[in-house]
Amino acid sequence: MKKYLFLLFAGLNITCYAQNTASIVISNDSKLTISKHIYGQFAEHLGHGIYGGFWVDKSLPVAKQDRIRLDVVAALKKIKIPNLRWPGGCFADEYHWRDGIGPSAQRPRMVNTNWGGTTEDNSFGTHEFLKLCELLGCEPYIAANVGSGTVEEMSKWIEYVNSNSTSTVAQLRKQNGHPDPYKVTFWGIGNESWGCGGNMTPEFYADQFKRYASFAKNYPGAPLKKIASGPNSDDYNWTEVIMKNIPDWMMWGISLHYYTVPTGDWGHKGSATAFSEKEYFNTMVNCLKMEELVNKHSAIMDKYDPKKKVALVVDEWGVWTDVEPGTNPGFLYQQNSLRDALIAATTLNIFNNHCDRVRAAALAQTINVLQSLILTDKDKMLLTPTYHVFDMYKVHQDAKYLPIQLNSPDYTVDGKTISAINVSASQDASGKVHISLANLDIHNDITITTSLKDIKWKSVTGQILTSANITDVNTFQQPDKLHLANFTGAKKDGDKLVVIIPAKSVVTLELE
Known part of the structure; x- marks a missing residue:
């Protein structure tokens, strides 16, 4: 959901665009697989x-x-x-x-x-x-x-x-x-x-x-x-x-x-x-x-x-x-x-x-x-x-399975609204945490701040799948037009994970 802040300055209407943001809290209190x-x-x-x-x-x-x-x-x-x-x-x-x-x-x-x-x-x-x-x-x-x-x-x-x-x-x-x-x-x-x-x-x-x-x-x-x-x-x-x-x-x-x-x-x-x-x-x-x-x-x-x-x-x-x-x-x-x-x-x-x-x-x-x-x-x-x-x-x-609380911006078309972000997370037998995110908004990158309760981690890497157009496909003439790439839009900020997920993309992160 784009947020607008209207200011009146020197007789001019100025529109400031606030960045789309989401927040996630991931818990470690599940016994489910x-x-x-x-x-x-x-x-x-x-x-x-x-x-x-x-x-x-x-x-x-x-x-x-x-x-x-x-x-x-x-x-x-x-x-x-x-x-x-x-x-x-x-x-x-x-x-x-x-x-x-x-x-x-x-x-x-x-x-x-x-x-x-x-x-x-x-x-x-x-x-x-x-x-x-x-x-x-x-x-x-x-x-x-x-x-x-x-x-x-x-x-x-x-x-x-x-x-x-x-x-x-x-x-x-x-x-x-x-x-x-x-x-x-x-x-x-x-x-x-x-x-x-x-x-x-x-x-x-x-x-x-x-x-x-x-x-x-x-x-x-x-x-x-x-x-x-x-x-x-x-x-x-x-x-x-x-x-x-x-x-x-x-x-x-x-x-x-x-x-x-x-x-x-x-x-x-x-x-x-x-x-x-x-x-x-x-x-x-x-x-x-x-x-x-x-x-x-x-x-x-x-x-x-x-x-x-x-x-x-x-x-x-x-x-x-x-x-x-x-x-x-x-x-x-x-x-x-x-x-x-x-x-x-x-x-x-x-x-x-x-x-x-x-x-x-x-x-x-x-x-x-x-x-x-x-x-x-x-x-x-x-x-x-x-x-x-x-x-x-x-x-x-x-x-x-790691339970998630998600606060996502909206993606709106013709007055109809869905959540722009969806996510799931898990922890493997070696202790690595994996977070998979989908940004359904085809226009806006979204900054996601994640808190991981009772989960210790030091570094983050990831993979991304996206393309220039939502209609893009792989063909026998261009079989690798859409492919996995390294994702560098995630970082550790104190005890938080901050991710900028591009529009119309799927990202999986690995924390260890």
């Missing part, structure tokens, strides 16, 4: 997310293991992705796992009715996905088919993946090349059961969950984390019914799906690259709704689960725009701008600050789909601004 699983990713059989993204043609001149693209693997390992959700999404509830095992040439083909009507050859199936997770060093998160599948089918999939017995199903896995069980613990019991996963009522789904979950068995070394299909956005009744009807011991978590649609209109969502300040501002208003959703769904969960045993799992989130002109509308391919980076930083700050309940999440999606980390074009690959935010924020994974 920011789960690394908040930084999860999502890979659905959609567009070029799997095929042409992770899983490429044998003739493509890039380093591969089988058909898994290794430069993609290296990039994701660098940001320490903790889990990867697969095979969907809407695709999960038409996917039958037996179609994706055994010799590739013998696997049946199917039509992907949800995404573009393309032919799915099932060459990327259970073993390929779990090999990818092994290469990434992340935990698999499998979404089971409840919409068009059966209890027996899901139960046998879990047995196939996790059992070390001499059962026919476990032996089949061994025959297909993996003698040891994979020990997959994260399992989604359906996906978007209110919509593409079956158009169910919450009462019907709650009964289905209990039925399916009863036959989702634990095998040695693989206690299941069963995740219920939760609400769409602000459907608070869905959460109420699920929490009321499913006992907390039966589910590890309940999902929440919310997408930031720039216009708020699903029929015309808005461009990923051509937008005005007003459109940018409205996008950030819609992004910040995540705070309200987490608060309200958590309050309902608290009523039935006061000890917070059940996690809120935001396993689909991100910005959803109109597809890039000239691309298949069913492939959901969009560019990734500085605006997207600010959405990612803001959302992750919200999750970090609600780590008592939000204990897992998944950005939609990892490659070439929606708000992706990576874009590819044949042998070319680039890292998006959103990728760089995840690179900056990886320091918060499994770190001690």
Whole structure:
């Protein structure tokens, strides 16, 4: 909020501009941990997310293991992705796992009715996905088919993946090349059961969950984390019914799906690259709704689960725009701008600050789909601004949460106002403190004075992500237009930390 001081001097009106300022108080009195699983990713059989993204043609001149693209693997390992959700999404509830095992040439083909009507050859199936997770060093998160599948089918999939017995199903896995069980613990019991996963009522789904979950068995070394299909956005009744009807011991978590649609209109969502300040501002208003959703769904969960045993799992989130002109509308391919980076930083700050309940999440999606980390074009690959935010924020994974009191100036457009600054902080096992800040104001630098209670520190360093324009993107012609840079706008002033954060930027500081 710009503050103006009007003075009358020698008959002249003089306007003095006071610098935008914010204040932060960071405490060290929390026993909470920011789960690394908040930084999860999502890979659905959609567009070029799997095929042409992770899983490429044998003739493509890039380093591969089988058909898994290794430069993609290296990039994701660098940001320490903790889990990867697969095979969907809407695709999960038409996917039958037996179609994706055994010799590739013998696997049946199917039509992907949800995404573009393309032919799915099932060459990327259970073993390929779990090999990818092994290469990434992340935990698999499998979404089971409840919409068009059966209890027996899901139960046998879990047995196939996790059992070390001499059962026919476990032996089949061994025959297909993996003698040891994979020990997959994260399992989604359906996906978007209110919509593409079956158009169910919450009462019907709650009964289905209990039925399916009863036959989702634990095998040695693989206690299941069963995740219920939760609400769409602000459907608070869905959460109420699920929490009321499913006992907390039966589910590890309940999902929440919310997408930031720039216009708020699903029929015309808005461009990923051509937008005005007003459109940018409205996008950030819609992004910040995540705070309200987490608060309200958590309050309902608290009523039935006061000890917070059940996690809120935001396993689909991100910005959803109109597809890039000239691309298949069913492939959901969009560019990734500085605006997207600010959405990612803001959302992750919200999750970090609600780590008592939000204990897992998944950005939609990892490659070439929606708000992706990576874009590819044949042998070319680039890292998006959103990728760089995840690179900056990886320091918060499994770190001690530090509570924050924030006093921020406003950012106002057309009479509407949001907080210009949002922030989260943590302390890692070595004692280093990390503070991540987003300045949503595209015009004004903001000076932030921070007090750190009971935290001793001597020096500060940092990284910044910003660009000249909020619409700037990385392209295959200019893949590094937006990149991380050293940040020198922070200093120690007595026992205070003083930061001048530039307009439209994301900054992560390290204090030691």
